[in-house]
Amino acid sequence: MSFIYNKRLRGWRFVLFNLCLGLGHAVVLFNAGAYIAMLPRVAGGLSIPASFATWTQTDYMISLALGFPTGAWLARQQGEYRPFVWAFTVFALASAACAYCTSLYGFLAARIVLGFAGGVTLPLGQTMILKEYPDRRKSIGIGVWSLFTLTPFTFGPPIGGWIADNLGWRWLFLFNIPVALAIGGIVGALLSRRGAKTVFSHFDWIGFSLLTLALGSFQTLLNQGNDWDWTNSGYLQGVAFTCLAAFLYWTVWELGIRRPFLDIGLFAHRNFTIGVLMLSIGFLFFQGLLSLLIIQLQLAMGYSSFLAGLVFLPMAIFAKPVASIFHEIVKRCDARPLASFNLLGFAGVYFWLSRFDDPSSFAELFWPKLIEGICLGSFFAPLTVLMLHGLPPARQARAVEIAGLMRIAAGAVGISLQATVLYRRAPFHMTRLAETVTPFDPGFDQATATLTGAGVPETAAIVPFAKIAKQQAAIHGVNDAFWIAGCVFTAMALLVWFAKPTREPQRFSWRRRALELLAREV
Structure with missing residues (x-):
């Protein structure tokens, strides 16, 4: 057993500690959220197809998921801050390898190591930040942590797009190096005298x-x-x-x-099973659709990386305020109606986005994304409460490990699944367009005559139509993916009611009320 130093940080040390842990959490997730906007440029930089570049994102998230329960085991063995410092050191080294690798498989291996090291830091950082808050203020610590959790998925894409357009995609990893070393060094210095109560167990x-x-x-x-x-x-x-x-x-x-390694016996609890499935499936579609849309905005619709990332910025307006409010609301209400209403909100947003038809209309994306930010802010709290309800305190930590792994891994699966939907549906819509837009169509003849009249050769006049058809096929394929997501979220909004209520309604008893009134009179 190590020496235990229980005195909490105070003053500027406490503030600096919170900033370092929050920044570390954001940096790890930024390498997933910001990196999405860079994928087309990564493909060009490594001279590989866009589908191959997607491997570097999905494998990063799979290794991130595997690192999550590993970090929890290291915390039980050695305490939190030592593995945290070492993990960020490895994170910096892997970032350097990512910044200078020129081959796909070398870069992919570095991304896998980067993801695993980042995944180890996630449970360690969350545990450390909660330990610095007294029991009556732990909700503040949870709020700080959730604030940094949402940042990479709201500000990440536009920042990543700006870096890719103006500095080059490798600069994301170059920025990681000093930031990761600084976070590890500062946290190690602040907690250098801190010990931990450790429990030995075989891995x-x-x-x-x-x-x-x-x-x-x-x-x-x-x-x-x-x-x-x-x-x-x-x-x-x-x-x-x-x-x-x-x-x-x-x-x-x-x-x-x-x-x-994982306590899968927890799936015998109904609320845990329903809650973790809702979290995983919801994140599968959210992450997959985010990746699909941001890539197709660049490849099919001609957006720059920054403009494609900017589409997701409206989510930041309400996501964080709503998240802070819902952490308090869920303590006083049954989580099922909150979760059901949230899932129906996602369904409505995705059905709305499935009607997107104008690549140049930013408003068609702005308003749905604004509402999606509200849904994102209210997504995690009710489902987490639902998932943990009825579990003994000793098993709740293991439940969080499974939920973290499944949710992050589901995000990787979602990216590949949505790419498959587009791969299947875009050719279908291209065929439908070829059947309806033919040389026998009066509009086609008129447009062709206009182009040839402007001096374009008749054989070259077909090229703009082919480009438009390809773009429209991609748009319809993306719309199909959103429509499928809307149907799935509607089904999940109904499934959540099969869980047990997290708060039983108080039943009004006339007898009890009469006894209370009689006692007052006496």
């Missing part, structure tokens, strides 16, 4: 390895399915078999040992 290497194999092979299947034609590829069939076998063996192993 479940087999469970961790099997889960890594299952998630890695599943993500590989999704990443490369479109390129290798899914079931017609023997390579992908082998990957699918490996994924299924690893997952089944991992499930049996985790249920049979005393200290598993």
Whole structure:
């Protein structure tokens, strides 16, 4: 057992500590949120197709997810701040490798290490910041943490786009290096005399390895399915078999040992299962649609990286204020109606976005994104309360580990799934356009005559129509993805009512009321 130094930080040290932990949390998530806007430029910088560049985002998030429960185990073994400092040191080194790698696979390996180191810091930072607040003010610490959680998904895309347009995408990783080293150094200096009560337990290497194999092979299947034609590829069939076998063996192993990597026995609790599924599926569509839209705005509609990221800035207006309010509201209300109303709000926004048809109209994206910011701010609190309701305090920390891993991994899966939706639906809409817009259409003849009259050769006059058709097919494919998301969120808004209420309504009793009045008179 280590020496325990319980005195909390005060004054400027407390403020600096909060800023460092919040900034560290934001930096890790910025490398997911801001990086999305850079993907087309990363593809160009590495001379790879855009679909290959997506691997560097999804694999980062998978490793980020695996690092989350690993960080929680390290906290139990060594305390929080030492692994936190070492993880940010590795984060800085991996950032340097990302900044200077010129090949896809070297860059991909560096991104995986970067994600795992960042994932380790997430539970450590959250635990450390809550320990510095007294019990009556821990809600303030949670509010500070959630404030920095939302920042990368609201300010991240426009900042990442600006960096890509004006400085170059590699500067994101160059900025990581001094920031990560400063955060690790300052936190280490502030807590250098701080010990921790540690509990020794063996790390479940087999469970961790099997889960890594299952998630890695599943993500590989999704990443490369479109390129290798899914079931017609023997390579992908082998990957699918490996994924299924690893997952089944991992499930049996985790249920049979005393200290598993993840406590999957928690899925026997109805509220936990419903809550964690809602969080994961919701984040799957949110992250996947964010990536799909921001990439297609650049590739199909001609937006710059900065302008494409700027589309998501309206979410920042209400996301953080609503999040701070909902942390208090959820303490006084049943979480089910709050969660259901939130999911219906997401469904309405996505049905609205599925009607997008004018690439040059910023207003068609501004107003739905503004409302989506309200939904994002009210998304996490009610579902987290619903998920943890009824669990003993000793198992709540393990529940948060599973939820964190599943939510982050679902974001990676969502990026690949939405790319598959576009891959399937865009050619369908291209075919429909080819069937309806033909040389026998009067509008087609008139437009062609206008172009040829302006001096454009007749053979070249077809090219603008082909570009417009390709753009419209991409827009309709993105709209289909939003429509599917709206249907799924509507179904989730109904499913959430199968959970047990988090607060029982107080029943009015005439007998009790009469006894109270009689007692007052006496």
